Amino acid sequence: MSSKPRALIVDDEPDILELLGMTLARMSVDSVATADLAEANRALEAGHFDLCLTDMRLPDGDGMSLVRWITDHRPQLPVAVITAHGNVEAAVAALKAGAFDFVSKPVDLQELRALITTALKLRETGDDRRKEDPDSELARSRLTGDSPEMRQLRQLIGRVARSQAPVLISGESGTGKELVARLIHDSGPRASAPFVPVNCGAIPAELMESELFGHRKGSFTGATADREGLFQAAEGGTLFLDEVAELPLAMQVKLLRVIQERSVRPVGGREEIPVDVRILSATHRNLAEAVQAGEFREDIFYRLNVIELPVPSLRQRREDLPGLIEDILANLACRLDMPQPRLSDAALEKLQSHPFPGNVRELENMLERAITLSDGGQIEAADIFIKTPTQPANGGEGELSLPPDNGQPLPDFLEDMEREAIQRALERCRFNKTEAARTLGMTFRQLRYRIKKLDLD
Known part of the structure; x- marks a missing residue:
């Protein structure tokens, strides 16, 4: 490989050819x-x-047609398309076809230079396919499993990591969607830049614009100084929008504009600030159904869902369970500074028979609890606690029962009932706290406070 990189420019406008050639x-x-x-x-x-x-x-x-040919015959060559201003459909179609990125006419030189810089970072590992290999040390250390579902997921991650197209990571709560997002970031040309995760369901609606885009001093009560938003914090890297379905409709409009214009305007600011950020998002909900229900805008759905990456549930890859258990126990032993415990055959059989509605996160919680309960270096079946929702004696879920006649104070009885209701809601919602809060008729912050107060973490 020569010391200087080479670029191919394809355009029939002499002015564009000259501009691109001079910039390069x-x-x-x-x-x-x-x-x-x-x-x-x-x-x-x-x-x-x-x-x-x-x-x-x-x-x-x-x-x-050139994008498709390069994708099929030169998959290591990043190809960026130049689209007419405002032609969002063409840009999205190109990204779906395999384009690395796009730039709109009239060409913004700062945006073009950022695109070229990011694309050429792929050249540094162009002859080293380790990051894209589904059996690479990086991929396997993050996503354990030899099931066909996990091998396919690692292959897809290796493919999308080279692109700058938005990726929607879908899957049940607890499947490891943030791990997938981090692996996409760490396997791509933005690996040396920040990875900034945002839980869209945890930010109060009235603070969301300031959190994402920043604000100027004096723009609202409490804004005592200029503050950068999370988009600017992720400059050059990746912004991960977790539980993106929780974004309020008004915020969805503003996010769409940022994605299209590649710039943000801080609250109270007058000027647009260019941002170079790749957006990955995730949700446990079916976004297409949310669009049909009027809860999510169709236009931003298509911008975020250029590439969809489904993460399998633990039930879909049960053959990975023994390996996952070993990895989790090793990590827990390291964290707790103790010898790694063994798992008895009966304990493994008990775990294998469980449906794991909370997926890998639930498995981690169960094993951490089992380690604290186990006596010695082996975890027995009795140490595996599988909680099932308590049904009232008359079979009517949710009906109020009188305190038992055992001298238990009423406040303690009510606290136990609240703890049980929250635990049941978390299990029903597969441990998604945002969804559980909605089910219980409280805000996310209220639920988080109750979980901490009742020691349910």
Whole structure:
């Protein structure tokens, strides 16, 4: 590989060719300019390139066909498309077809330079496929399992890590969606930049705009100084929007604008601030159903869901359970500074028969509790606590029972009832606290306070 990277430019407008060529030259990138698809194909057959920039409209076809050809025949070559201003549909279609990223006309030089810089970072590992290998040390250390579902997930992560397209990570609560997001970030060209996770269900609606976009001094009561938002904190890296379905509709509109314009306006600010951030999002809900119900905007759904990455539940990959248990026990032993305990055959059988509605998170909690209960270096079946919802004697769920006639004070009895109600709601909602709070008719913050007060963590 030569010391200087090479880029292929495909555009039939002389002014654009000159602008792109000059920008690349100033970044010490050699370039080859071509005016149509036929010329571009000859150049691709004749030499090696580290980046391709192509217009969508060409004299003998469109840039989409070139994107598809490169995706099929040169998967290691990042290709970015140049779209007409405001043509969101074309940009999204290109990303779905495998484009690395896009830039709109008139070309913003700062945005273009950021795109080129990110794309060329892939060149540093272009001949090293370890990060994309589904059996790589990095991927396997984060996502344990040899089931077909997990191998496929690791392969998909390796593929999407090279792109800048938005990814929607879907799956039940407790499956490890944030782990998947972090692996996408760490396997891609933004690995050295920040990874900023945001729980959209945990930020009060009235503070969300300030949290995401920042604010200016004096813009509201308590704003005693300028403050950067989370988008700016993730500059050059990845912003992970966890439980994105919890975003209020008004906030969805503002987020859509940021995604389209690639800039933010702090609360109380007058100027737009450019941001270079890749957006990954996750939800345990079916976003398509939320769109149909009018709870989530269709336009932002299509912008976030360019690539969907489903994470399998633990029930779908039960053959991974023994390996997962070993890894979790090893991590817990290290954290607790103790020898790693063994798991008896009866204890393993008990775990294998459980449906795990809370997935890997539930398994971790059960094993941590089992370690504290076990006597010696082995966990027995009796140490595995599987809680089942308590049913009233008459079978009517949720009906109030009188305190037992055992001298228990009423406050203690009520606290026990509250603890049971919260535990039942958490289990029913697969340990998603946002959903459990809604079920119980309280805010997320109220539920979090009650969980801490009742020692339910």
